[in-house]
Amino acid sequence: MYIGTSKLTHTYWPGTPFAADALKNISFSVGQGTFTLLIGPSGSGKTTLIQHLNGLLKPSAGEVYFDGKKIGPDKAALLALRRRVGLVFQMPEDQFFSETVFDEIAYAPRNLGLDEKKVEERVNRAVAQVGLERSRLLDRHPFQLSAGQKRRVAIASVLSLEPEVLILDEPAAGLDPEGKGNLLNLLSSLNRAGKITIMVSTHHLDEIAALADNLVVLNEGGLVMSGKTKEILARGAELKELGLALPQVTGIMHELAARGLPVSTDIYSLSAACDEILQAKRADQR
Amino acid sequence: MSGGISLGHYLPGNSFFHQLNPRIKVPSLVIILATLFAVTSFPALLTMIVLVFLMFRLARVPFRYLLKGLRPILYIALFALFIFLFFTKGGVVLFRLGPLTVESAGLWQGLFVITRLVTLVLFSLLLTLTTTPLSLTHGLGYFLKPLGRIGLPTEEVVMIMAIAMRFIPTLIEESQRLMRAQVSRGADFESGSIFRKAKNLVPLIVPLFVSAFRRADELAMAMEARGYRLGAKRTRLHEDVITATDWAVLLVVLVMLAASFYFKL
Numbered sequence: 395m396y397i398g399t400s401k402l403t404h405t406y407w408p409g410t411p412f413a414a415d416a417l418k419n420i421s422f423s424v425g426q427g428t429f430t431l432l433i434g435p436s437g438s439g440k441t442t443l444i445q446h447l448n449g450l451l452k453p454s455a456g457e458v459y460f461d462g463k464k465i466g467p468d469k470a471a472l473l474a475l476r477r478r479v480g481l482v483f484q485m486p487e488d489q490f491f492s493e494t495v496f497d498e499i500a501y502a503p504r505n506l507g508l509d510e511k512k513v514e515e516r517v518n519r520a521v522a523q524v525g526l527e528r529s530r531l532l533d534r535h536p537f538q539l540s541a542g543q544k545r546r547v548a549i550a551s552v553l554s555l556e557p558e559v560l561i562l563d564e565p566a567a568g569l570d571p572e573g574k575g576n577l578l579n580l581l582s583s584l585n586r587a588g589k590i591t592i593m594v595s596t597h598h599l600d601e602i603a604a605l606a607d608n609l610v611v612l613n614e615g616g617l618v619m620s621g622k623t624k625e626i627l628a629r630g631a632e633l634k635e636l637g638l639a640l641p642q643v644t645g646i647m648h649e650l651a652a653r654g655l656p657v658s659t660d661i662y663s664l665s666a667a668c669d670e671i672l673q674a675k676r677a678d679q680r
Numbered sequence: 681m682s683g684g685i686s687l688g689h690y691l692p693g694n695s696f697f698h699q700l701n702p703r704i705k706v707p708s709l710v711i712i713l714a715t716l717f718a719v720t721s722f723p724a725l726l727t728m729i730v731l732v733f734l735m736f737r738l739a740r741v742p743f744r745y746l747l748k749g750l751r752p753i754l755y756i757a758l759f760a761l762f763i764f765l766f767f768t769k770g771g772v773v774l775f776r777l778g779p780l781t782v783e784s785a786g787l788w789q790g791l792f793v794i795t796r797l798v799t800l801v802l803f804s805l806l807l808t809l810t811t812t813p814l815s816l817t818h819g820l821g822y823f824l825k826p827l828g829r830i831g832l833p834t835e836e837v838v839m840i841m842a843i844a845m846r847f848i849p850t851l852i853e854e855s856q857r858l859m860r861a862q863v864s865r866g867a868d869f870e871s872g873s874i875f876r877k878a879k880n881l882v883p884l885i886v887p888l889f890v891s892a893f894r895r896a897d898e899l900a901m902a903m904e905a906r907g908y909r910l911g912a913k914r915t916r917l918h919e920d921v922i923t924a925t926d927w928a929v930l931l932v933v934l935v936m937l938a939a940s941f942y943f944k945l
């Protein structure tokens with residue numbers, strides 16, 4: 395398995411009256427080059443799970459794997475792991491501390507001990523990857539940027555590690571619809587063109603579902619289901635029970651099917667929905 | 681919210697001691713500490729130890745919390761014992777090491793002093809384990825009130841302390857989160873010289889300050905929106921009443937203090 399966990403359990407504050415199982419017995423795996431969505435309501439354990447995947451948190455029980463190897467406590471191995479698995483935190487712009495955008499993005503490669511020339515190359519590449527190469531903001535103060543730009547800079551400041559896996563914790567939180575759209579394009583191109591394995595946590599299934607190969611659904615620390623996007627979205631009723639909204643398009647398809655139009659309900663992109671409805675209509679008229 | 685865990689002390693519960701009024705608990709602790717300094721005999725001191733252990737039982741505090749609470753004074757206690765052993769003379773010579781001797785008076789006094797120290801810490805621990813930082817602050821604030829007469833803004837001081845208490849766990853949590861975030865970006869907070877380590881802290885401290893100031897700003901705004909004014913008379917949501925049990929506890933500790941003086945225990 396490329397990335398995965400086996401019977402992962404995590405308890406915060408073990409051995410105190412505050413002890414709480416944030417994750418219970420989670421087993422899942424995803425393949426290299428895939429795009430995975432981690433969905434679950436607030437407090438379901440998404441952040442906790444994600445922080446195990448690059449060794450920031452240690453399992454209370456069970457194992458975490460990356461590239462076929464178990465993630466252990468060895469310090470050198472952990473450093474190597476964190477170079478390969480980049481993690482973008484929830485509200486990542488809260489971490490900004492540099493005086494210029496350049497320094498912010500250069501932080502990670504400088505930590506790797508690269509020389510300034512290589513650092514600059516990496517910064518430029520990361521800036522291009524997030525689509526900010528033409529906005530000339532490298533010399534600006536990070537706090538002067540717009541929310542969408544800040545989010546991109548935050549992502550660039552992890553991409554400059556040149557990881558092969560990029561994990562993002564609620565990357566769309568707090569962005570306006572346009573910023574959200576840009577973000578989705580960015581993630582899609584990183585995955586398709588950049589060949590980066592991507593994992594995104596969200597509590598809002600929407601346009602982003604169209605990008606995902608796999609869904610992993612969490613609720614109250616437990617794994618509810620995981621598998622191909624199509625298969626999971628077909629189980630809309632179960633998702634709704636968890637208080638998770640279906641993507642709008644999928645919702646409409648479920649509605650249409652319920653009212654007697656013979657359409658399939660595992661559809662989550664707009665174009666596929668159009669085709670399906672037209673086809674059903676034609677069949678109906680005949 | 682992790683509610684006060686990070687302060688390391690308060691242990692939620694609803695035992696007898698959890699329910700005592702902090703306005704009684706605080707002075708009671710002071711009186712007990714005075715008693716501890718007043719007693720000079722081993723039997724009296726041992727009675728106090730037995731008492732504090734019984735009280736911990738009653739408060740249902742697991743034993744390891746006592747050990748954890750005592751750990752910080754381990755070295756002080758050992759150091760004190762060492763000083764008494766070698767420098768207090770009197771009684772029979774127990775042990776000779778070159779020019780140094782250990783005499784019985786030193787041993788007894790050393791043991792007495794560290795036992796007193798441990799008991800003192802245990803009583804204080806009982807207070808902090810069974811009282812939320814917030815009600816402790818209000819308890820202390822009550823005794824600051826007379827200072828208001830000479831112009832000290834006691835209400836405000838208590839408010840500042842209460843807010844600080846409230847935000848300590850938040851800041852600790854925030855700094856842990858930031859530390860993880862920067863570690864994900866290749867930061868290393870553990871190795872290197874002291875100078876390097878200090879420099880490495882910049883990516884932690886700057887965002888921490890930024891968020892602390894933002895939080896302070898938001899809080900001030902929210903308080904004003906709800907009508908907070910300096911110097912205004914305020915009432916509290918949970919008016920604490922001092923019950924008969926509270927008075928009884930205060931009476932018991934006063935009797936203890938009086939007895940220790942009167943009988944020269």
Ligand SMILES: Nc1ncnc2c1ncn2[C@@H]1O[C@H](COP(=O)(O)OP(=O)(O)OP(=O)(O)O)[C@@H](O)[C@H]1O
Nearest residue numbers: 406416434435436437438439440441442443597682
């Ligand atoms: N540092 C912590 N200490 C104690 N409990 C925690 C801590 N972090 C998270 N928890 C608890 O663990 C559970 C899972 O939290 P987690 O942050 O992983 O959820 P989440 O799915 O990321 O939620 P959200 O969508 O709100 O970000 C929650 O019940 C939370 O209260």
Ligand SMILES: [Mg+2]
Nearest residue numbers: 440441484563
């Ligand atoms: Mg989260």
